[in-house]
Amino acid sequence: MRCLVVQTVLITAAALTSVRGQGIPRTISDRRGGPPLQVRAVQHGTAILPCDLRPPQENDSAILVVWYKNDITPIYSYDMRPKPNEQTRHWKNPDHLNERATFKATTEPAHLNINRVEENDEGDYRCRVDFTKSPTRNSRVQLTVIVPPHKPNILDDNERTVPTVAGPYVEGGLMRLTCVVFGGRPQPVVRWWRGEMLLDSEEEASESSSGPRRNTLVVTMLTRADLHAEFTCQASNNNISQPVSASVRIEMYLRPMSVQLLVSDLAPLSAEKKYSINCMTYGSRPPAKITWYLNGKSLDNYSDTISPDTNMTMSTLNFKATLQDHKKKLTCRAENNKVHGGVDEANWELDINFVPVLRLELGSNMNPEDIEEGDDVYFECKVHANPEAYKVVWKHNGNVIQNNAKNGVFVQRYDLAFRKVNRSQAGNYTCVASNVEGDGTSNSVELKIMYKPICLPDQKLVYGVARHEEARVICRVEAYPAPHTFRWAFNNTEEMVDVPQARYKNSTRRTQSILTYRPVTEMDYGMVLCWASNTAGLQKNACMFHIIPAQKPESPYNCTLTNQTTDSLSVECTAGFDGGQQQYFFLEVFDQHTAILQANRTSKDAAFTVAGLEPGKVLKMVLYAANSKGRSKETLLEGFTLKVAEKQTGTPIPFEFTPLLGVLIGVITALVLVTLVILGALKLKSDRRAQRPGDLPVKKATAPSAEELYDTDDRNPDVVPTNKDSDYQLTGSTAGTPLAVQTTPDGQSATMPAHQINHLQGLPPTYQINEYNNYPTLPLSGEVTYAELCLARPTTLATTGMDSKLGVIVGGKPYTKEATVYACIDHSVRQPTPLGFQQQQQQQQQQQDSGLVTPGSGIISGKHHPREVVTVRTPLISTQESCV
Template structure:
């Protein structure tokens, strides 16, 4: 006593103070009702306190809430990258907010992935708020596009299920299926028909390249009568060579996928099998078994034989030949009796596609001895062995074999003989350093061929041999052929050297006969002037033999100086030039007078040659030794001077005194001009005796 008061506290907060009497005496109660619990109420502590006075310590009791929650979040922790088929992956899934921890399960297309089939494990955090499941998964191409679900379940809470789903993107190697065109009968395709194939491709991602193969070999695009695409192949006008196995191959980032193989069978008429024996040598009353083999599809069902000689053509009765076990060959037994039985035998085959167009031809000849082998050579020579190889000749219509006889070249002793089915011999057990003579020939039932002689040797010890020795034969001799070839090559080389020499001489002559421009013509030394006492010359000496005119020291063309020419009539020369205002020096008078005196009269049927001597365009230094009053010569632009020559056979005669009609200026007067140097151009014209009197020719 007194009766207590009951209150509910949450921490320091009073939340309920209303109590009621119970059915018992002196008993009171207070019931706390929380209408809506929240996640924040987890682990909340509520205290029930009772007191009846203010002096004693109140009595209390507490309760802690433990709340169950449904999962809040479920997520698959994998990137959006695609999966590759048949590879192992670990896919994690996490869930939060479940109390107690949720159970995680995996589902695909609404089917649970049991742990005994698909390995997955679950772990929980320390506080139980987070749970993680790790699925070990190996997808296949059939899983592409399927839904993978991670589901979290709390069975203690109503509606305690949360899940998330991803769509699988599985990459895989292309899967292909090849079929023949739907409207084609694979057993009824003949040469000339059109054929097409369909290649169905199943791939993720889509194939970026599709190849077609024929008998395992890649078919190249842009071939004639072949049309290719990523899903179709068309063959127009097929031939028997296009029969065989066809397939297609597709490629993507996962790799290359091959289709099934489809065999294309092309029916064609029979044709002769290659490498048949074309010639049979048979003696009279001897049986010859002639084999006729053909290639065809389908195999031939019948054969036909005929014989042809110079007289007529006869069909061979069927009783004389028989077909092979696989119906692709026929053997004729033929026995010649007379000379008319030798000729040509022909064979035809028939199948479902038709009759063979070109027959197989065999020639029946009288049997004879074989031809000798040829092109024999010695190879692989060592100190104790060597090898002989030859090309086989005609066998004479009979099976042949080959023989080799080895002799010592010094004493002629037979060292050994070898027989072989083919013309290849390996001789061993010889002594080193031996000179050998070898004989090779062929033989059959009719006899032996002519012999082929070979000379060889074995190497000495520590000696090597790499030269190939050639054999000699009675019919084919290689050494004379090599000599002829060497002679032809030598003759060609000599002719080439002669031609090059002639071209070189002509080119050297042509270089000296080039016509120079007037500005580059050399100055001719027509007068020797004693103008300088020192050793230096005023001009550089040039070639005195322009073109083909030789220099002659004894001819009148060589003019002396004025001091060396006495008795000149200077007054006459001076009178001729007084009216022109030119300055005439004694040397000029001597030059003109001498030139007039020695000017020859042109003769009929002769050609007159003219030569120009023009001043250099270069400026000269002042002249020393008392003549420097004229100063240095200045370069001036002079017009180009050309000489015109009359090429007629009979030039008109010219008088001696009028052979020089234009004013002539001395080289000295040109070098040292007077008051009017620019009015005249230096030009010296001389007349010579021609080199040839019977042929018209000119040279400038």
């Protein structure tokens, strides 16, 4: 079918040619109306060539359309007669438009479209239309092809092509860009635009019509607003198509806009504290480099952080404020070295608060090495502080000095003066100033006041030495200046004899002298005396030392058990007299049942801690002291270690409260209340019957007396006193165990602490309450007995004491505290029933009333002679109370 259509078109074309050959004109005069229609198309665009298909008369129609180029070559035909297939209507010359041409017959006017117009498509086109009845119509179209220019090329100052970004240019500098355009028919017009604004520029014409077109843009004094501005070069030679263009973006170097120290209100800093000080700058391109300076000296302990858009730089300085930085200038400098003059900085004068710094000085006209008792002395305290100190305190050897004009002490804020100083005012002086930052302490200035030597306290005053043994007696003195000579003398109550200088030597410290003394006979024991001399004079009171025959040390006493656990315990005792020589203390711990040694400890002090013991053990402890002359008597003490708590196993039975159980509880509660009421009434009646006027202490409404020295618990007969210093003690026995470590019948340990007993006048210091050899009649029963002994309370007592100088016991000194009274409980007497106890009590009361037994007959005298014992026996569970 397609072959037939092509053949028909060719036949028709041959016929038309034949007609023209017969005399039909072939010039422009063949078309109707005026000159050719001018049509323009842009290269690579679409050309629309119109053709009039309207018949000249009615009842006529077009049947064939043929297009010619340059009036010679047919390039396209369209058969408008009915066809079975639309594609058979079109014919295209493959050597010319090929597939780029399409005829649109249904539009008004009809037209031939030429797509992707090429430059050689330019020329004259003729459209011939054949009608059914009317003659053929020819119309001409002149097609002009416009060749657009090439894309502009933008050059910088150095004639180098700028692809997308121009610069960078410096803020305040000059920018020159040149746009070069090649090609284009007709010649294009070149212009510069910034956004939608046309810029003034200088266009240069080319030397030839086919040469390039140039346009140069010059911008002076670039500002921050020109950053990233887009400049576009356009080239256009028609109004059909869009002009060709090229754009560049401006990159610039910018100065820092601002530098700020982020310090809140420039608050003062505190010395010796660390701070993080922030400095911020923005607006610099590239980001500014921040440096820190303190009074022009570079700092390096900082770090910088740049924002993601590189517009802001934050620098953090780690700064430790010091006193020396006060009033110095801290500088944060931001610099962009890409820009001339691209430097900005922020300054801060530091205000640093610091603890007062003090300098204490003795008066400027005083010689610190030539101050004697009776001179006037003054000090100056120089204070440097920020803020100013609100208080200044003066101290002498750490103690605050108060103003006392009466005694010649004058305290002012920054000055201290003494009138007629004495030896007690010598020592170290400091001043302390306070402000909001704290307290500042000055240097210590020692005030040296010349005075005669005096004996140092806490020296060893008693030396025990055997015959023909040597004792090194050390005499220590305090003096200023140091003593230059010492003198020794011996006194045995008959005469005082100077000791030859060869017998002693002075220490290199010049504050002590050592006497080597050897007693040969009994007359060589006695007192040695020591004097020292210095520039101020001879020592007024000699230092006295006692030479006694060496002996064994005394036993430790007042031993107390502390800190008992399952595997350890501690023992603390009071050391007895050391016999005049160095003594050591020993502790041996035995299992009371097996007598096996459990631990052995040695100490320079009378205090021990024993660990690693077995739990639940009853222990026997032996304590004694020893020196080079032997060991003391043993002090016995009993104790125990706690038992380990037993674990309870089994599943607990849930408790259920039933109505029957509630009734039972109510009945039991009522019975208990009734019983308590009855017992209370009986108790009140019994107390009234047992109370006798003679047994009650009477407190007189006078000045404080010995009665007020008693502990408040002593006034309550139902309270067992536990104070170590109370005026009477309770003792008990369970197979020889002290009351502090007894076990009660319920299996629990007694909580009462071990009581200590003080020595009475004349009683040997080695006598201990725990030395059970003194009580041979104590039974070894498991019964615990309690008793209370009430005696008349004396108001005065002659007590014993130790002479600190002589090292001997002296007595007869009056003392207002009441005496300690000791009583012994005789366990050899037993009463089978409480009734027997009441009879015995009544019998003892009758004997006492008759004068056979006195209340004080149970007091132990200083000698171990037989004693009359007041025995009180009370069953463990008894409602009776006794007071003998």
